[in-house]
Amino acid sequence: MTETAVKADQRLQCSLCNKKIAAADRQNHMGKHILFSLRRLKDPFTGYQSWFPEYPCGFCGGPTTGDGSCTIGIASGKAASSCPSAYSFVVSRAATVSKSKPCTNVPIECPLCHVFHWKYNITRHMEEHHPAWKQQGLAAFIAKIDISLEEQHAMQIPD
Numbered sequence: 001m002t003e004t005a006v007k008a009d010q011r012l013q014c015s016l017c018n019k020k021i022a023a024a025d026r027q028n029h030m031g032k033h034i035l036f037s038l039r040r041l042k043d044p045f046t047g048y049q050s051w052f053p054e055y056p057c058g059f060c061g062g063p064t065t066g067d068g069s070c071t072i073g074i075a076s077g078k079a080a081s082s083c084p085s086a087y088s089f090v091v092s093r094a095a096t097v098s099k100s101k102p103c104t105n106v107p108i109e110c111p112l113c114h115v116f117h118w119k120y121n122i123t124r125h126m127e128e129h130h131p132a133w134k135q136q137g138l139a140a141f142i143a144k145i146d147i148s149l150e151e152q153h154a155m156q157i158p159d
Contacts, residue, residue, distance in 0.1 A: 012085055015061055017045040023087040027058050027079075027094065028155075031103030034061070034120050035147070035157050044156070055125070058105045058118040059085040072107045073116045079107055095119075095144075102154030104147070111141050119145055 011020040014029060021029045036043040037050045053063035057070035060083050064070050070083035078088045095106045105120045112130045122145050126133040134142070149159075 016043070016050055019045070023085070024089070025101075026060075026085055026087065027089065027105060028101045028103040030056075030058055030061055031105040031120065032155050032157075034058070034105065035152065035155060038120060039157060041158065055117060055121040057081070057083050057085075058120070059083040059087075064118065064121065071116075072118055074107050074109070097148065097151045097154060099154070102151050104151055108145060111138060112136070120147070 010023045012023060012026065013019070014021050014026075014033075016030075016033050019029070033043055033045065033050050034052060034056050036045075037052050037056075040049065042048060043050045050061075052061055053065075055064040056062070057064050058072070059081060060070060062070055062083070064072060070081055070086075072083075073080045074091055077092060078090055079086070079094070080088075091106045094101065095104050097104060105118050107116045108119045108122045109116050110122065110125060110130075112126075112133065115125075117125045130136075152159075
């Protein structure tokens with residue numbers, strides 16, 4: 001895993017909408033695409049309902065499971081990934097909704113098996129691998145993975 005594959009000011013083309021996105025905005029931009037897909041809504045940036053692999057990468061939208069997939073984790077408090085579109089960001093800062101970067105799709109460690117997933121993927125992981133997870137006293141974890149209405153509205157996701 002690398003801490004930084006792309007410089008923060010380098011602009012890369014989004015694989016879905018072809019818009020050129022500064023690397024430092026890539027997690028926020030891809031987060032919008034992923035949330036529209038998770039909600040089964042037409043993505044206004046592409047004009048159609050986007051399809052993603054089961055566990056999409058928060059940088060490029062590609063798979064994070066299986067051979068050759070992007071990996072995600074945390075190293076010294078920063079996102080660390082094998083994704084060619086990855087860039088380093090401080091996870092604790094990105095986990096908080098802000099006006100300029102409302103997306104909180106950050107690496108999250110599963111409290112039961114200690115693998116890392118993107119926040120927008122972790123609920124699926126929990127349901128598939130730990131079906132009784134909601135009964136295991138994980139209130140703080142459940143609050144941590146919540147995608148708030150504030151976040152969704154700031155990312156232009158309709159109710």
